[in-house]
Amino acid sequence: MRTAKGDGRIAFAYLVPALLVLVGLMGYPIYQLVLISLFDYGQEQVSGGAPLTFLGLGNYATLLSQSRFWAVLGQTVGFAAVCVVGTLLVGAALAVLATRVRTWARMALFLAALGAWATPTVAGSTIWLFLFDANFGFVNEVLGTTGLSWTYDKWLAFGLVAAQVIWCSFPFVMVTLYAGIKAIPGEVLEAAALDGASTTRTATSVILPLLRPLLIVVTIQSIIWDFKVFTQIYIMTNGGGIAGRNLVLNVYAYQQAFAASEYGLGASIGVVTTVLLLLVTLGYLRALRRSGEAL
């Protein structure tokens, strides 16, 4: 780390391109998002047919008084929780499994997981839709339930989307935790064995504490990803389900803005989502600090 004078200027020069892009395309839009959320901004205002009216927190008041909004918020949290827990359980279990098998079996598992991970979200959602298609789907054929629509019932539809989300996000958790387990020095485990620790005891008192920072990282990452799910819901439930009963916050904001032309209201939903995620992030930073990582 150099501290000579003049280095600040060079550092700044290196940072300029990144700053330009980030300020222009992240910072400014965030500011605009908040601004739009304070106005009655609909189709007439966009086309210039009606003057802009400043509503202050009016859009937020509308939102908080909607039972729809609270329902969507609850669904978003519940959906994300199911996805996160599912992803972590599957990912962790398979990471442990991968340490217990020979290379050929591990390669098979990792290759399959890489496939699921690499599949573009749109393609993945469509494949799952087809697998679970009411009339031509393979799953109904196997279960003998031909004609059953997996996307009609609200909770069945949420379950299907959650399963798809877990399918494409567990590989990240699995690969990261596997690398973490492998990085534990053999001497540590040998020492534990010499001290007469049982397998369970080693897992809970040696491996888990060592993996804690990694576990925190993958948990928070999963929360952030699953809270923001858009494409899967949009494609698999055809834009948020029948009468919008499969909406999550992001899809709801999008629909309010681009389908109903209520840009102000849509922006306020976006702000609420962002604030909720920032709270999670703060927890993330605190957790990182507590686990002793320096910035």
Place this chain on the structure above:
Amino acid sequence: MNRRVSRGLAEAVTVVVAAVVAFPLYWMALTAVKPESEVISADPRPWTLAPTLDSFVRALTVQSFGRYLLNSVVVAVAVVLLSLLISFLAATALTRFRFRGRTTMLIMLLVVQMVPVEALTIPLFFLMQSVRDVAPVFGLNHLGSLVLVHLAFSLPFAIWMLRGFVAAVPVELEEAATLDGASRFRFLWQVLFPLVAPGLVATSVLSFIHAWNDFLFAKTFIISAAENQTLPLALQVFVKPDQNDWGAIMAGSTLMTIPVLVFFILVQRRLVAGLAGAVKS
């Protein structure tokens, strides 16, 4: 003996899990080569005796998939190259120099990653509308708008991840290079750049996938210029309310998945090392 039995059992479970995880992809490829009568069948079979490329032909000719494929490639490659360059410079600045506001910047990088970019569709839509008036290529209905937003979205993570790799290169190396008379510029590109290659590969893969997969922004920005559409949206044209052309949809999905899959398998070792490095650092 007991150990071998338990390992055999674990391996059997592993193989079954791998098969289940891979099954959707197998089903996609299978459906893409099935004749139409077998796709739209009340009892689908997990094999076909009459493979055909009809669905691919339909996808490529009826909806000019080739064009959309090219558009997707252009956007993704542009994002990867630009983000490589910019994030490498930024990561170097943030690890090799100490200056006022550095910690704040690092925290901002982390915070900005948590912003749900989906929420930014509204302001970005209006921003791209204004950009169109100044520089049409980077405005609505043009691929440039997609390059810009995906560049912005992939930078924070790319910088954050590269930081660890740059920090891992010993400072002594830089001092040695300086003593040997290498300029700062030469050190940057001829010493540091190759040394952080594994990290660059990992971030590139993620930037590529980010841009390649995007559905939302392509849907929002490319509204009336069908020739500038990208693959994820092109796939949706086969989805009809009454009767989906599942064969063509799966053929299109296959075409969309193959490049990412190949890419992933080629770099998987480095990707794993890169991710582990980013998380550990």
